[in-house]
Amino acid sequence: MSTISFLLEGLRNLRTTGTITRSSPALCKAAIAGIDFYRARVIVELGAGDGVITRHILKRLHPEGKVIAFEVSPDLCADLRALGDDRLVVAEDSAENIRHWLDKIGAEQADHVVSAIPFAALPEALGRQIVTAARDNLREGGCYNQVHYSLKTKRYYEEAFGPVATRRVWGNLPPAWVLYCCKRK
Numbered sequence: 612m613s614t615i616s617f618l619l620e621g622l623r624n625l626r627t628t629g630t631i632t633r634s635s636p637a638l639c640k641a642a643i644a645g646i647d648f649y650r651a652r653v654i655v656e657l658g659a660g661d662g663v664i665t666r667h668i669l670k671r672l673h674p675e676g677k678v679i680a681f682e683v684s685p686d687l688c689a690d691l692r693a694l695g696d697d698r699l700v701v702a703e704d705s706a707e708n709i710r711h712w713l714d715k716i717g718a719e720q721a722d723h724v725v726s727a728i729p730f731a732a733l734p735e736a737l738g739r740q741i742v743t744a745a746r747d748n749l750r751e752g753g754c755y756n757q758v759h760y761s762l763k764t765k766r767y768y769e770e771a772f773g774p775v776a777t778r779r780v781w782g783n784l785p786p787a788w789v790l791y792c793c794k795r796k
């Protein structure tokens with residue numbers, strides 16, 4: 612999708628997109644920091660948009676790995692399918708349905724979860740449901756990385772995962788945060 616189309620999609624659906632710009636290369640790199648690409652076989656991405664972070668994941672993903680990319684916008688899902696990578700499963704669905712999509716590919720758990728869902732713009736109950744589903748379906752030791760433009764919903768992750776580390780990414784418009792959570796034993 613072109614930058615102009617992405618901007619228009621963002622304006623049309625601001626409540627679900629939460630932004631009118633896609634993540635910069637610096638933010639994409641921060642979003643996948645800490646992922647053990649050597650061992651990971653199943654990565655779940657929530658709010659994949661047109662695949663800007665997905666491409667970074669696919670570049671480093673094991674040849675036998677899978678990425679399940681959740682996205683609710685049909686237009687953006689078409690862009691994701693156009694990436695044409697057999698390791699990518701496009702879940703045109705809301706992200707609380709992680710279990711269903713893991714079952715579809717025969718996976719017990721996700722090794723890591725990366726999310727850019729704008730929880731601050733979604734109803735709190737749905738946000739908490741998605742974060743809980745992500746935590747419940749993540750393997751122990753796996754990481755959950757969340758991109759945000761504010762720390763307004765940081766408590767969702769602290770309640771689900773315990774301590775959360777944060778990194779400010781200035782090289783993005785607007786400057787962003789990445790929150791790093793780990794599923795402990």
Ligand SMILES: C[S@@+](CC[C@H](N)C(=O)[O-])C[C@H]1O[C@@H](n2cnc3c(N)ncnc32)[C@H](O)[C@@H]1O
Pocket residue numbers: 627628629630632633634657658659660661662663664681682683684687704705706707727728729758
């Ligand atoms: C801030 S954009 C991020 C797009 C891209 N990953 C990036 O980093 O630029 C958030 C995306 O989350 C999607 N989204 C919103 N609610 C969702 C939900 N409940 N389940 C899956 N995706 C959702 C929106 O359609 C939008 O494309």
